[in-house]
Amino acid sequence: MEVTLPLLGLLLFVLLFRVLKSGFSSQSSSSRSEKQPPLRLPPGPWQLPVIGSLHHLVLSRSPHRTLRDLSRAHGPLMTLRLGAVATLVVSSAEAAREVMKTQDAAFASRHQTPTLDAFSHGGRDILFSPYGDLWRRLRRLCVLELFTARRVQSLRRVREEQAACQTNDGVVDVGELMCRAMNDSVARSAVGSRCPRRDEFLLELHRAARITGGFNLADLYPSSRLVRRLSLALREAHLCDRNVRDIMAEIIREDRGEGDHLLAVLLRLQRDGDDDVDCPLTTEIITTVIMVIYLVLTLFL
Incomplete structure (x- = not known):
């Protein structure tokens, strides 16, 4: 893992860049959102701008235990946004069977x-x-x-x-x-x-x-x-x-x-x-x- 201070510093820089960029592209993005409705993703913990759910894991000494606690609060299918990457967390035998066996072709890649x-x-x-x-x-x-x-x-x-x-x-x-x-x-x-x-x-x-x-x-x-x-x-x-x-x-x-x-x-x-x-x-x-x-x-x- 790259060191935390440079990571947080660059995240703040990216946040400022995104805010400035959004001021120029708000009209085009709103028109695209009208044409393409957002995906219906499973619930997840609260997120911050730019970094998403990353703070829940980076600030924890045991990320695997943090995922366990979050899944108990939000369910066996949970959505995390790690930076700009949407991530699905599967934490029960039934959900894992659905992903690995029933819907294996959809999740093969x-x-x-x-x-x-x-x-x-x-x-x-x-x-x-x-x-x-x-x-x-x-x-x-x-x-x-x-x-x-x-x-x-x-x-x-x-x-x-x-x-x-x-x-x-x-x-x-x-x-x-x-x-x-x-x-x-x-x-x-x-x-x-x-x-x-x-x-x-x-x-x-x-x-x-x-x-x-x-x-x-x-x-x-x-x-x-x-x-x-x-x-x-x-x-x-x-x-x-x-x-x-x-x-x-x-x-x-x-x-x-x-x-x-x-x-x-x-x-x-x-x-x-x-x-x-x-x-x-x-x-x-x-x-x-x-x-x-x-x-x-x-x-x-």
């Missing part, structure tokens, strides 16, 4: 923030790809090629070797030991053991998780070009993405598609021919898929 767009290159991966042909193809690859029972069993040796390396007769930090073992196992399963810049690769992926894991100005006001230019997190995201892709390009050049790790499987599918002309398996997609798999398996589980 995920919101693409500028920071996530910097890493996914417009949703060129399984996690943030819009619902469509590319998403269906990547899902099919995961089900039929990457995460089959045979593939998981073939990587058992990697897990056993990493577990054996962690044995020690002395006193150890169990949490740190498990974290290191998980990182090593996932890294070898994803890109194999031949990775000369492995430590740098893992460091950049942890950096990517930190950037995408909190609030930043570019994600709160995605349509503002001024905010995009001033956002330090967005610039750091683009730099981190370039570093990760440079390392992945070096790994791909040295990898001949041999072995059972996930990168080798994807490279073999790319090399042996593409049966889907509309959604070819490009190196950009392969790199993004490997990045997302590592982040999900090590940082968000």
Whole structure:
């Protein structure tokens, strides 16, 4: 999360800019509102101009508990406005079933923030790809090629070797030991053991998780070009993405598609021919898929 004082200062600047701008565009906006009635959104907590509901979360030490308290007051379906982004909060099993199962097609595409767009290159991966042909193809690859029972069993040796390396007769930090073992196992399963810049690769992926894991100005006001230019997190995201892709390009050049790790499987599918002309398996997609798999398996589980 970007520091609070610069964030609040820029929010006040944006508020002043919006007030001045609204004085010149009040007539056009009122005519548009007459033609397009506002959406009927679920209830939510009180909002402030420009920042919306953001103050409820930024000023809290435990945002997840704040969301719990707000949902108890406003219901299992609640609307928050985080900056300029309308957000639906689902906090009951019945509402989650409606969203995830009954209306799954309507909610299949995920919101693409500028920071996530910097890493996914417009949703060129399984996690943030819009619902469509590319998403269906990547899902099919995961089900039929990457995460089959045979593939998981073939990587058992990697897990056993990493577990054996962690044995020690002395006193150890169990949490740190498990974290290191998980990182090593996932890294070898994803890109194999031949990775000369492995430590740098893992460091950049942890950096990517930190950037995408909190609030930043570019994600709160995605349509503002001024905010995009001033956002330090967005610039750091683009730099981190370039570093990760440079390392992945070096790994791909040295990898001949041999072995059972996930990168080798994807490279073999790319090399042996593409049966889907509309959604070819490009190196950009392969790199993004490997990045997302590592982040999900090590940082968000």
